Amino acid sequence: MFNNFFHLKTILAACLMLTTSEAYSYSVDKTPVEYLRTYKTYAIATLTNEAANPNGCTMTYKDYGAGRYIAVEFDSTEGKEMYSALLAAYLSGSEVAFGAHDGQCKVWSEDNTIPIAYRIDIIR
Numbered sequence: 001m002f003n004n005f006f007h008l009k010t011i012l013a014a015c016l017m018l019t020t021s022e023a024y025s026y027s028v029d030k031t032p033v034e035y036l037r038t039y040k041t042y043a044i045a046t047l048t049n050e051a052a053n054p055n056g057c058t059m060t061y062k063d064y065g066a067g068r069y070i071a072v073e074f075d076s077t078e079g080k081e082m083y084s085a086l087l088a089a090y091l092s093g094s095e096v097a098f099g100a101h102d103g104q105c106k107v108w109s110e111d112n113t114i115p116i117a118y119r120i121d122i123i124r
Helices: 002-021 077-092
Strands: 025-038 042-047 069-073 095-109 112-123
Touching (some): 042 077, 042 095, 069 095, 077 095
Parallel strands (some): 069 112
Antiparallel strands (some): 025 095, 042 069, 095 112
16 A cells, blocks of 8 residues: 555656646747847847747737747846856857746836746757
């Protein structure tokens, strides 16, 4: 009985980890960073290729939608480390890919919002 209960707890824990990390995020495929804006508490990367926008973020500029941008916030050590990686990738011309929070948008200006990164991948 104890053995079955232990296996059930393990399966339940694995399911919870999958739903909390995977179900509430999405990936942005590799793309060069065209432009990088740095503000006091966050940075905005303008991507060369427009990505999906499942969050429904509202940014529009010229013919670009919210999928052309991604925000990196500096409110944690991890955020500052992601910005360092993003800056290194931008300066070296490397392509990047992102993991973005599903259901969260960064307010950039008035009623314009863009996706927020939780992970940055640098591709050589």
